[in-house]
Amino acid sequence: MxxxxxxxxxxxxxxxxxxxxxxxxxxxxxxxxxxxxxxxxxxxxxxxxxxxxxxxxxxxxxxxxxxxxxxxxxxxxxxxxxxxxxxxxxxxxxxxxxxxxxxxxxxxxxxxxxxxxxxxxxxxxxxxxxxxxxxxxxxxxxxxxxxxxxxxxxxxxxxxxxxxxxxxxxxxxxxxxxxxxxxxxxxxxxxxxxxxxxxxxxxxxxxxxxxxxPRAEAQAQFEAxxxxxxxxLAQSRYHGRWREMVHRSALLLKLLTYAPTGGIVAAPTTSLPERVGGERNWDYRYVWVRDAAFCLYAMLRLGFTSEAEAFMGFLSGSGVLRCADPIGPAGPLQIMYGIDGRADLPEFELPHLEGYLGSAPVRVGNAATGQLQLDIYGALIDSVYLYDKWGKPISSGHWDELGAVVDWLCDHWDQPDEGVWETRAGRRDFVYSRLMCWVALERAIRMANRRGLPADLPRWRRSRDAIYRQIMSRGWSAERGAFVQGLDDDVLDASLLMMPLAKFIAPTDPKWLSTLDALGTELVSDSLVYRYDPAASPDGLRGDEGTFSICSFWYVEALARAGRLEEARLAFEKMLTYANHLGLFAEEIGRTGEQLGNFPQAFTHLALISAAFNLDRALG
Known part of the structure; x- marks a missing residue:
């Protein structure tokens, strides 16, 4: 019929x-x-x-x-x-x-x-x-x-x-x-x-x-x-205080891996709203370079080297690391790829679907793939550096590809981009983007020095140091007593919690401690952290959003590294109460504790792993 x-x-x-x-x-x-x-x-x-x-x-x-x-x-x-x-x-x-x-x-x-x-x-x-x-x-x-x-x-x-x-x-x-x-x-x-x-x-x-x-076959497949x-899971090296939550997060990250290629999706869903009834509904069923690279760090921390090796296979097998010729307006790398490595992810709407609780539009694909986000280079090269250090030494071919990316970055780090939060209000000079460009160059220099690999080190060092000086002079607001979202502005941004985590600044540096206090006063609510204030920094979208869970775990880790262990532990334990009954997190937490955004989200769980690992180590 x-x-x-x-x-x-x-x-x-x-x-x-x-x-x-x-x-x-x-x-x-x-x-x-x-x-x-x-x-x-x-x-x-x-x-x-x-x-x-x-x-x-x-x-x-x-x-x-x-x-x-x-x-x-x-x-x-x-x-x-x-x-x-x-x-x-x-x-x-x-x-x-x-x-x-x-x-x-x-x-x-x-x-x-x-x-x-x-x-x-x-x-x-x-x-x-x-x-x-x-x-x-x-x-x-x-x-x-x-x-x-x-x-x-x-x-x-x-x-x-x-x-x-x-x-x-x-x-x-x-x-x-x-x-x-x-x-x-x-x-x-x-x-x-x-x-x-x-x-x-x-x-x-x-x-x-x-x-x-039949029942017997179902039983056999269940047991297998x-x-x-x-x-x-038995490969995990984590035996700390929060074993159950860390292992659930690890199992979730593994679950979001596409085994045929080694790609890791940001989340398994599309268009679950960041604000019920709002338009902030996106498709996350793709491989974000940033998210996958951070996943690599979390997996390596726990001892899962085969996942890191599989992701390296994704990078090489899909040609992600090979600089395109000619290089497009968004640089040699896209911010995301399909799970099979494809570059074309056209965004369109499904008007026949009403959306979760009426939250339209429902979107498939993601137009942000054409954005310039310079921070992805730091996330990627940092993960390759860690893989080279904790996993297996990268091949000469991978080093050649990486070197070409770093050379491009030396010429292009000092330009506006859409930033880590994928704003749709035009390009700006985001401090976080500069920070992660510094990370990319600093980690590449470390790899070259540690293994004696060929590189234009004088040029790389000049670019690295120029970024550092620019952030310290124009990314710092004496009036706010804090590092800020964009060069020469006064808006706070939770992405800067990565500054001590990325080893750009000492976690007890007076400038950083002042920034941490400012973020805690303006963007933190009951351990939950907002990314930024859309009213102070318009992002091209209507409405507000919930707190961003990865930032909440970054806040825990920043507190721990600053030696504020009681605050860090309390903030971490509070965050765990916002997990669902299975220990899973969406992208955001709403005003009354509800989960918002695509679910479950890799970004949140990899940050949970990192925060737990480092807080455990600090507590001794």
């Missing part, structure tokens, strides 16, 4: 238990297989899932439109309380249902057994197990292909269903009978104590009958996936 969107079931009528159409962003866990990921709500609903890779069009996107986005609901068919947790030391998610007559759980995972680079391998398994008593369950599988824009057909045969759209076909197999509901499927079943049911969703290839997923995650 041909798909008819008008015949689709009313997904809103099957929404969250309290009757709302959208769960809070924080009421989700993430599962994945190093190729793509899915958000699973505490109500048992998968309401975000792109297949077969992170940046593919969505199949389930109810988090962006409860009516037209599509979802995979699986929940007890009686009133329940729910609790959600990760199977210990894994990315296998458990959602438990507590009812008057029984207790059951849904185990959600994507099988992962090794570090295969095969791009097409993919499966999603949902296993329901009754632990006590008896419970009735319902399932409703309503895919909406192509971000809800493609019609699909349904072919149903007992426990097998095939959903076919022009761009993708998915096969659903089940150990319980399925029934058609227009072009979607439903199931109702009851489980007694000890019984289970299995649903498996696979990419369907033309002419290939869907493979079954648990072994994979635990074996990976």
């Amino acid at each position: 041909a798909a008819d969107m008008a015949m689709a079931p009313d997904l809103a009528a099957l929404g969250a238990p309290d009757g709302s159409r959208y769960l809070p962003i924080s009421e989700h866990g993430l599962i994945g297989d190093l190729r793509t990921a899915a958000l699973v709500g505490t109500d048992g609903t998968i309401d975000w899932y792109c297949c077969p890779r992170f940046d593919a069009p969505s199949v389930f996107a109810a988090i962006l439109d409860a009516d037209r986005g599509g979802s995979f609901q699986l929940a007890a068919d009686v009133p329940t309380r729910t609790r959600q947790f990760y199977f210990p030391d894994t990315n296998v998610l458990i959602t438990r249902f507590f009812a008057a007559d029984g207790v059951a759980e849904v185990q959600d995972f994507m099988p992962v057994v090794d570090e295969s680079r095969e791009a097409d391998r993919h499966r999603l398994i949902r296993r329901v197990v009754c632990a006590r008593g008896t419970l009735p369950f319902r399932a409703a599988v309503a895919p909406r292909f192509g971000y809800g824009a493609e019609r699909h057909t349904l072919r149903l045969d007992g426990g097998h269903a095939e959903f076919r759209a022009p761009s993708l076909a998915l096969a659903l197999t089940s150990t319980v009978p399925l029934e058609a509901d227009g072009v979607d499927v439903r199931a109702h079943f009851k489980l007694l104590e000890g019984e289970s049911a299995v649903f498996a969703l696979d990419v369907a290839s033309a002419g290939v009958r869907p493979r079954a997923c 996936t648990v072994r994979f995650w635990r074996r990976w």
Whole structure:
């Protein structure tokens, strides 16, 4: 039967238990297989899932439109309380249902057994197990292909269903009978104590009958996936005070890795709003050079060298490090790339989707890819420096490529750019951009000296020292008693918390301590840190935003390095209370503690790891 969107079931009528159409962003866990990921709500609903890779069009996107986005609901068919947790030391998610007559759980995972680079391998398994008593369950599988824009057909045969759209076909197999509901499927079943049911969703290839997923196979894949995650996590060298949160962050960063290329996405979602009802909604399903480079630092700190090696493979395999000829207006590097290394990420809007809680527009792609952001060079070269020091020595080919980038930077560091926050109000002389250019040159000089590598060191040193002098003379405001956002201005910016972290200035230097106090007074609220004041520094967008969680963890680390350990520890512990029930963070925290922005976000979790590591070391 041909798909008819008008015949689709009313997904809103099957929404969250309290009757709302959208769960809070924080009421989700993430599962994945190093190729793509899915958000699973505490109500048992998968309401975000792109297949077969992170940046593919969505199949389930109810988090962006409860009516037209599509979802995979699986929940007890009686009133329940729910609790959600990760199977210990894994990315296998458990959602438990507590009812008057029984207790059951849904185990959600994507099988992962090794570090295969095969791009097409993919499966999603949902296993329901009754632990006590008896419970009735319902399932409703309503895919909406192509971000809800493609019609699909349904072919149903007992426990097998095939959903076919022009761009993708998915096969659903089940150990319980399925029934058609227009072009979607439903199931109702009851489980007694000890019984289970299995649903498996696979990419369907033309002419290939869907493979079954019997209970024994689901159990075997569950056990293999648990072994994979635990074996990976066992490499961690962190045994400090905040082991559980640090390891959850590490597991999250690994989950955001695209195994076929080694790229790391900034977040697995698009257009979750930085302000509900606002326009600050962006697509983060790409490899930001800055975010991925900082991830490299966090992973190396914990002892995960293979991830660093994989990212180096992404840089070389995709040609990111090779200076283009001719070099474009944004320099030899873009600020972001596709997970396969592609450079073209055109941004467009999806007007048929209403957005999370009506937060439009919903965007796909990212126009910021054409921006000039000079800070990315510091983040990248610092990560390569650390890899060369803690991982493996970089190759002569990588050094040649890196040297060409540094040579370009010597000629172009002293120019305005869009800055680390990707403002859309035109280019400015941001101090943070200068800071990270200094980092790029300083780390390249260190590498050349340590390994005796060929370099135009006199030129590199002249540029490094010129940047230092410019920041100290024009990036410092005597009136504010602080380093400021832009050259010769008086606006504060939390990105400057990186100054002592990047070893540009001593963490106890009087100028820095004065800056730290100024930031604490103006941009910090209950340990939460705002990036800047949009009223004082217009960024080309309407409305305000929440506090930026990476800045909050930078603040913790800056306090610790300044010797203010009691303040640092209290701020860190407060920040942890803003995590969701699974220890996950979005990009921002709202005024009442709600998670805002794309979720979960790599930037936040890598900063958590760094803050925990350095605070632990300072506390002794």
